[in-house]
Amino acid sequence: MNLAxxxxxxxxxxxxxxxxxxxQTKDGIVSALSNVDLTISAGEFVSFIGPSGCGKTxxxxxLADLEQPTSGSVLVNGMxxxxxxxxxxxxxxxxxxxxLPWRTVQDNVLLPLEIMGYGKDQRQQLAQEYLQxxxxxxxxxxxxxxxxxxxxxxxxxxxxxxxxxxLLFMDEPFGALDEITRDHLNxxxxxxxQQTQKTVVFVTHSILEAVFLSSRIVxxxxxxxxxxDIIDCNLPTDRTLDIRESSEFLAIAQRVRAGLAAGHHYDD
Amino acid sequence: MTTKTxxxxxxxxxxxxVILAIILIWYxxxxxxxxxxxxxxxxxxxxxxxxxQLATDSWNMKRAVLPSPHxxxxxxxxxxxxKNVTSKRSLVYHAGITxxxxxxxxxxxxxxxxxLAVGIVYVETLDKSLMPWVITSQTIPILxxxxxxxxxxxxxxxxxxxxxxxxxxYLCFFPVTVGMVKGLRSPQPMLVDLLNTYSxxxxxxxxxxxxxxxxxxxxxxxxxxxxxxLVGAIVAELxxxxxxxxxxxxxxxxxxxxxxxxxxxxxxxxxxxxxxVSILGxxxxxxxxxxxxxxxxxxxx
Numbered sequence: 001m002n003l004a005x006x007x008x009x010x011x012x013x014x015x016x017x018x019x020x021x022x023x024q025t026k027d028g029i030v031s032a033l034s035n036v037d038l039t040i041s042a043g044e045f046v047s048f049i050g051p052s053g054c055g056k057t058x059x060x061x062x063l064a065d066l067e068q069p070t071s072g073s074v075l076v077n078g079m080x081x082x083x084x085x086x087x088x089x090x091x092x093x094x095x096x097x098x099x100l101p102w103r104t105v106q107d108n109v110l111l112p113l114e115i116m117g118y119g120k121d122q123r124q125q126l127a128q129e130y131l132q133x134x135x136x137x138x139x140x141x142x143x144x145x146x147x148x149x150x151x152x153x154x155x156x157x158x159x160x161x162x163x164x165x166x167l168l169f170m171d172e173p174f175g176a177l178d179e180i181t182r183d184h185l186n187x188x189x190x191x192x193x194q195q196t197q198k199t200v201v202f203v204t205h206s207i208l209e210a211v212f213l214s215s216r217i218v219x220x221x222x223x224x225x226x227x228x229d230i231i232d233c234n235l236p237t238d239r240t241l242d243i244r245e246s247s248e249f250l251a252i253a254q255r256v257r258a259g260l261a262a263g264h265h266y267d268d
Numbered sequence: 269m270t271t272k273t274x275x276x277x278x279x280x281x282x283x284x285x286v287i288l289a290i291i292l293i294w295y296x297x298x299x300x301x302x303x304x305x306x307x308x309x310x311x312x313x314x315x316x317x318x319x320x321q322l323a324t325d326s327w328n329m330k331r332a333v334l335p336s337p338h339x340x341x342x343x344x345x346x347x348x349x350x351k352n353v354t355s356k357r358s359l360v361y362h363a364g365i366t367x368x369x370x371x372x373x374x375x376x377x378x379x380x381x382x383x384l385a386v387g388i389v390y391v392e393t394l395d396k397s398l399m400p401w402v403i404t405s406q407t408i409p410i411l412x413x414x415x416x417x418x419x420x421x422x423x424x425x426x427x428x429x430x431x432x433x434x435x436x437x438y439l440c441f442f443p444v445t446v447g448m449v450k451g452l453r454s455p456q457p458m459l460v461d462l463l464n465t466y467s468x469x470x471x472x473x474x475x476x477x478x479x480x481x482x483x484x485x486x487x488x489x490x491x492x493x494x495x496x497x498l499v500g501a502i503v504a505e506l507x508x509x510x511x512x513x514x515x516x517x518x519x520x521x522x523x524x525x526x527x528x529x530x531x532x533x534x535x536x537x538x539x540x541x542x543x544x545v546s547i548l549g550x551x552x553x554x555x556x557x558x559x560x561x562x563x564x565x566x567x568x569x
Contacts, residue, residue: 066461085467092465098458102480102559111476115466143561163466 012075013167013199014040014063019072021058021225031224032058033069038218038227040201042166045193047202047210048218049256050263055225056203056218060169063201064092076167088116090167091160095175097152099144099159105131106140109159116163130158133192150181157189161196170202174209183241186212194237207260208244211235211253219256221263229259294337301333302326335528343528344535359517363536366501366514369429370544373436374497378490380437381444388445389452389478390470406442410435410500415507432513436500440493447489451482483559487552494544502537 021033033055040046048056061067062074065081076084084090091112099108106127113123131137134154144152153173160168174182190213193200204210210217211233219229233252235243243249299322306325310317327336335343344359351358384402387394414435421431455477463473505515514533521529557563 064465066464085465088467090465092462094458094462096458098456098462100459100477100480101561101563104561112466115463115468115472115476143563145561145563 011042012039013042013044013077014038014201015073015075016059016063017073019059019062019069019074021055021062021067021069021071033062034224034226036072036225036227038230040199040216042199043197045200045202045213045215046218047204047214047216048220049204049207049210050220050225050260051205051222053222053225054220054263055222056220057171058225059220060171060201060203064090064169088163089165090169091163091165093153093156093160093168093170093173095172097144097149097156099152099155101144103143104140105136105142105144105147105155108144108155109162112159112163118163126162126164127158130162131155133161134158134188148181150177150185153177153185154188157192161192166198168198168200170200172203172205175204175206182206182209187241189213190239207253207256211249211256212239212241212244217252217256219259219263221260226263228263229255231255231259291337294334295327298332298334298336299323299326302329305329305333331525332527335531339528340531340535343532347529347532348536356512359514359532359536362512362514362517362533363540365512366498366505366537367540369432369504369513370436370494370498370501370540372429373433373500374440374494376433377437377440377493377497378444381441381489381493382448382486384441384445385448385452386474388449390474402442402445405438410439410503413438414500414503418504418507432501432504435504436497439496439500443489443492443496444486447485447492448482451485452478454485455481480559484552484556487548487555491545491548491552494548495541498537498541498544 016036016038019033019036020031023030023032036055036059038059048059050056058067062069063076063081065085074081077087077089079087100111103111109127109131110123113126118126127140128137131140134157136151136154136158139147139151144155147155153176157170157173174185177185186209193213200213202210202213212235214233217231217233218227219231220226221228231252235249235252303322303326306322306329307317310322326332328339329335332339347357347359351360353360353364355361384398388398389395417435418427418431421427421434452474459477460473463477468476501513502515502518505511505513506519514537517533518530521527521533
């Protein structure tokens with residue numbers, strides 16, 4: 001296989017071919033993913049959207065080598081997810097901030113830098129830089145419990161960014177936050193993506209969030225978890241939250257909603 | 269904000285009430301248990317007696333079945349304050365001997381318990397093979413085991429602190445292993461995943477995540493362990509034939525019918541045990557306060 005060279009030529013960060021993943025449960029085999037094909041190019045912002053159990057988080061965990069597919073092939077930066085993980089090719093933001101309570105904000109951001117063996121000065125400098133980027137300068141010495149939920153999630157974003165990965169996985173990072181905070185962070189994340197030109201893979205179950213942030217939306221459906229539609233979504237780069245009232249935004253949102261409805265069987 | 273004092277506010281009155289009740293029950297019990305002998309004596313001498321006379325005599329009887337609180341207090345005073353610390357009749361001297369083997373046994377037991385837990389959590393074979401043995405070890409009554417250990421070590425010419433400390437260790441490694449295994453497995457799967465995304469090594473995960481997460485569990489176990497360690501030390505002192513230590517004092521008290529001495533030794537052992545557990549509790553509070561990032565945590569015993 002010479003996929004490594006082709007992927008760099010075409011700038012494909014993620015290539016998924018025919019991926020399936022079955023879980024063995026007490027009630028038999030549950031198909032979390034079935035025959036998933038997907039290619040993500042550098043600099044894209046791709047959202048996975050779908051109801052609970054559609055395998056959107058599972059698909060992302062497969063990409064991050066936190067879950068092993070039972071069939072199909074996955075390449076991340078032209079290599080296997082395991083190799084990509086060992087080369088620390090990506091940052092991962094979880095559904096909850098997942099901060100260590102005994103570490104200060106600064107020390108939490110330092111955690112991956114310590115593990116990856118960055119020098120002391122460089123560690124401090126990177127932590128400072130990314131805490132500033134998420135507007136948390138001045139909170140370095142605070143402990144996680146002293147911060148609001150939104151601030152904690154920003155710390156976890158700074159932590160994922162601090163090792164400067166070109167690829168960022170975000171698993172419903174704003175799912176647990178109130179709508180006002182969520183809008184604010186969506187706006188910040190959009191700016192961040194535009195500034196840093198990173199490839200972002202984003203899991204959400206909010207249609208508005210997906211349409212606002214993404215350059216492409218992958219609509220998924222459960223039982224078995226599969227992709228039923230991929231929607232291009234090239235809204236103007238200087239968009240603000242107001243765009244959610246515009247007709248082009250609503251048209252895309254409508255298509256996502258239709259896709260979700262088509263793939264969702266309420267009778268089972 | 270919760271208060272920073274060690275005791276709960278307003279706990280003095282309930283505690284004093286309980287102590288008062290215990291003392292009253294104790295005095296009543298002393299009359300109940302000692303009076304048959306006293307009445308016997310009255311009848312032999314053929315003297316008239318009143319209840320108040322009976323009570324006073326029951327509370328001041330020599331070699332009483334149940335000595336009264338003030339008799340035990342007097343015994344404590346003579347054996348702790350009046351006697352020189354180096355005297356073989358000083359309870360401070362004997363308590364010191366018991367304390368040293370308790371502490372050595374506790375350190376050995378905690379070390380063994382933590383090592384076993386790390387092995388069980390990190391090596392799958394040990395998880396399957398070791399845990400049943402750890403549990404089986406605790407089904408052997410220590411009273412049966414202790415004399416054998418003392419005798420075997422004695423035959424090899426080893427006596428004194430080490431065999432006693434080993435018995436303490438045997439008792440106290442168990443709660444530490446169980447608590448520590450649970451603690452090391454306590455981090456949320458998400459945090460383990462997080463460190464996996466960094467390709468952290470097993471030892472990085474251990475030092476940065478598993479160990480700090482295990483500390484609250486560890487302290488709970490250590491408090492149980494140190495109390496057991498003291499029990500182990502006292503039990504280990506019984507078969508030595510009453511040479512030294514609180515266990516030896518308990519034994520000689522029962523040989524010679526010196527009930528005052530038995531009760532005084534028991535009280536010293538209880539106070540020592542409670543103090544050791546409280547000291548660990550204070551350290552626990554400080555450490556857990558730091559581990560929670562300075563957030564107040566309630567850690568009741």
